[in-house]
Amino acid sequence: MKPVFIDEADIVVESGSGGGGSVHFHRARFLPKGGPDGGDGGRGGDVVVYARENLADLSNYLHKKSFKAEAGAPGGANKQHGKDGADLRLAVPVGTQVFEAETMELLADLDTPGAEVTVAVGGKGGKGNVHYKNPVRQAPRIAQKGLPGKRIHLRLIYKVLADVGVIGLPNAGKSLFLSRISSAKPKVAAYPYTTITPQLGVYMPSETDTPLTFVEIPGVASGKENRFLKHGERVKVLLILLELSEEKSLKVLLDELRIVLSTVEAYGGNLAEKRKILGLNKVDLLGTRDDLPSLQEELERETGLKPFSLSARTGEGLEVLLKVIVGFCRLKES
Ligand SMILES: Nc1nc2c(ncn2[C@@H]2O[C@H](COP(=O)(O)OP(=O)(O)O)[C@@H](O)[C@H]2O)c(=O)[nH]1
Numbered sequence: 001m002k003p004v005f006i007d008e009a010d011i012v013v014e015s016g017s018g019g020g021g022s023v024h025f026h027r028a029r030f031l032p033k034g035g036p037d038g039g040d041g042g043r044g045g046d047v048v049v050y051a052r053e054n055l056a057d058l059s060n061y062l063h064k065k066s067f068k069a070e071a072g073a074p075g076g077a078n079k080q081h082g083k084d085g086a087d088l089r090l091a092v093p094v095g096t097q098v099f100e101a102e103t104m105e106l107l108a109d110l111d112t113p114g115a116e117v118t119v120a121v122g123g124k125g126g127k128g129n130v131h132y133k134n135p136v137r138q139a140p141r142i143a144q145k146g147l148p149g150k151r152i153h154l155r156l157i158y159k160v161l162a163d164v165g166v167i168g169l170p171n172a173g174k175s176l177f178l179s180r181i182s183s184a185k186p187k188v189a190a191y192p193y194t195t196i197t198p199q200l201g202v203y204m205p206s207e208t209d210t211p212l213t214f215v216e217i218p219g220v221a222s223g224k225e226n227r228f229l230k231h232g233e234r235v236k237v238l239l240i241l242l243e244l245s246e247e248k249s250l251k252v253l254l255d256e257l258r259i260v261l262s263t264v265e266a267y268g269g270n271l272a273e274k275r276k277i278l279g280l281n282k283v284d285l286l287g288t289r290d291d292l293p294s295l296q297e298e299l300e301r302e303t304g305l306k307p308f309s310l311s312a313r314t315g316e317g318l319e320v321l322l323k324v325i326v327g328f329c330r331l332k333e334s
């Protein structure tokens, strides 16, 4: 079985503690009472979260949940500075947001390859006794402890980076559409909820154009919030697919569309403000097309969205629809 797609993870990270300062006195053959020479402790390692390309999801954090950076080494004799602890670097897919879990404060949106955030700074090393010598205290037997590392509870949320979100009720034909326009092979089936994870497909408009990434947002059915909608947050355009059938009335189509739209609205954020395109899929199932234009007109009048008919099965209407989508994606953000 294909591993599940992990788009959220809760982890606890801790930066390294600082090494302790050293208490030490200089020893030399003819210098029995040498002064203090204990060196400082090293700094503890930081915890850094960074975006790495080619990571499919957050499954690295499915089992291991607790991470700790290296501690700084203690200071040594001869004013020797302890070695700093190594930073701990945690890779996440590009598009991951890093939150402090308790407050859900956004610490960073790692939406470009290589973007990084230091979530916990390592503890400072303690000062060695070499710093504590003064006129009244010639032989200090004290040194500073290293500062402890910082512990922080993180929530990682991966939101895929795609240009177009394909959304619609189960069975609308989202997966077939995606497999038709890209080399993605999502499961297509005649029963609902086949797609339980967001599927990505890359569409190549032409040799010279830049490719567009489509993501199928599965599981929209009830008008209620849905955990996959977050994958629509970064898209430029939402393609809403409805399925036509011989028997379906305008009223049924409108009801279906309202369910999708209210789901999008209920999610909040910027999702509802995305540019939307309405696709009426499975046009091949209609015996006659006589009623189609008036149906499209009425849908447009009711919703303000211009409907495009298509068939993910036969490919009819795809070219026109894709042109519109490409155009919408290239429009400047308004
Ligand atoms: N006749 C016809 N069937 C379609 C079309 N698009 C999808 N289907 C069928 O509808 C069913 C659901 O398709 P799927 O892509 O899994 O829908 P999803 O749930 O929206 O991803 C499958 O049996 C598809 O073969 C189409 O344009 N015409």
Ligand SMILES: [Mg+2]
Binding pocket: 174, 175, 176, 186, 187, 194, 195, 216, 218
């Ligand atoms: Mg599907």
